[in-house]
Amino acid sequence: MDRLTIDKINGHLNEYAKEQKELMDQMRGANSLEEERPLREQLVAVDSAIRAFMKLRTSKRKILDAN
Numbered sequence: 001m002d003r004l005t006i007d008k009i010n011g012h013l014n015e016y017a018k019e020q021k022e023l024m025d026q027m028r029g030a031n032s033l034e035e036e037r038p039l040r041e042q043l044v045a046v047d048s049a050i051r052a053f054m055k056l057r058t059s060k061r062k063i064l065d066a067n
Contacts, residue, residue, distance in 0.1 A: 006064075009057045016050045 023043045030036040 006057060006060050009053055009060065013050060013053050013057070016046055016053065020046045020050065 020043065023039055023046060027036055027039045027043065030039060
């Protein structure tokens with residue numbers, strides 16, 4: 001069951017990575033700071049989610065390795 005959980009976490013990471021790429025592409029196309037600011041805020045939130053999922057995946061793997 002833990003392996004399935006890691007697979008789910010990897011799926012979430014892939015989705016967030018796609019979102020991150022889309023936001024970065026949109027930021028490159030922004031013509032003003034007013035357009036860029038909300039995109040940057042969304043990107044910060046996505047980056048935080050990615051870091052949290054990576055930490056969760058690492059801890060799950062450590063638990064599996066310990067058993």
